[in-house]
Structure formats: structure tokens, C-alpha cells
Amino acid sequence: MSKIPLNYGGEGGGNRVGVKDLTGIARRLREHSTDTERHLWRHLRDRQIDGFKFRRQQRVGSYVVDFVNLEKKVVIELDGGQHALDPGDKIRDEWLKAEGYKVLRFWDNQVFSNLEDVLETIREVLLTPHPAPLPCLRRSGFAQAGPRGEGR
Numbered sequence: 001m002s003k004i005p006l007n008y009g010g011e012g013g014g015n016r017v018g019v020k021d022l023t024g025i026a027r028r029l030r031e032h033s034t035d036t037e038r039h040l041w042r043h044l045r046d047r048q049i050d051g052f053k054f055r056r057q058q059r060v061g062s063y064v065v066d067f068v069n070l071e072k073k074v075v076i077e078l079d080g081g082q083h084a085l086d087p088g089d090k091i092r093d094e095w096l097k098a099e100g101y102k103v104l105r106f107w108d109n110q111v112f113s114n115l116e117d118v119l120e121t122i123r124e125v126l127l128t129p130h131p132a133p134l135p136c137l138r139r140s141g142f143a144q145a146g147p148r149g150e151g152r
Helices: 019-031 035-047 087-098 108-113 115-127
Strands: 055-060 063-069 074-079 102-107
Touching: 019 055, 019 063, 035 055, 035 063, 035 074, 035 108, 035 115, 063 087, 074 087, 074 108, 074 115, 087 102, 102 108, 102 115, 108 115
Parallel strands: 074 102
Antiparallel strands: 055 063, 063 074
């Protein structure tokens, strides 16, 4: 979740705002990343973890998440001390989980002091198959296209 104050009544989309507003918020968050976000981004960008693509400060529904892999629906949130008891984080996590996202939360100090374990945890989650794969939807007798455009 974002670490900079915003003029939309919350941080990083903790409160719901319009889609256009979220795009601007995400852009500002990318421009004003925390040291922790920049440090982890150096290791997530350019498909460095087994070829998986991550986006940073990305809109997902009515929220902006720190990092997301859309293919595997994995969200990564970096938390400083201000998130210890934030009820907005729990509400957002529940919404993301209901939408099929796996939410990983790491404390800022974990990223700096134990980066290898953080990256390995992310890698393991990306490589673990979804426990209940979504059914293949069929329309008019044709299989719906897969994530890379191929039929299923």
C-alpha cells in the first residue's frame, strides 16, 4: 500500500475512488516509491523471477497494490509500521482474495535484512499451482482463449 499522503481520503486506494483517480494515484505512487519498494522492484522487474512479469503500483479493482503478477494473480504488499493494525488492509486483502488473488505481505525490514528469503517465498508462490483451478468457460462450442491467446 502507498506510503505517501494522497488527496483522496486514503493511502494507495484504501478508500474507494473513481477509476480515473486511481490511475493518477498509481502514477504518483510510482514516482514517489519508498526505499523498500525501489529495493524489491530491482529484483522483480524484467521478469527476473523465473520469467514472471510484475507491475508496480498497479490498479486492481478499486485499489492500488504495491506489486502484482496478473498471470498468477499474486499481489505483494510492503508494510512499514503504519500497517500494523490498519483495518483497511484487512478489508482490501479480503476483497483481493475473493477475486482470486494471493496476497503476500512483507515488513519493510524483511526486504532489507532477508531479501533472499523474501524472493524465494515469492518464487514458491508463483510456481505453486492454484489449489482450485478455475473451470474452462465455453461459449458457442469454442474454448475461451488462454492467458497467452492459445485455446484451452
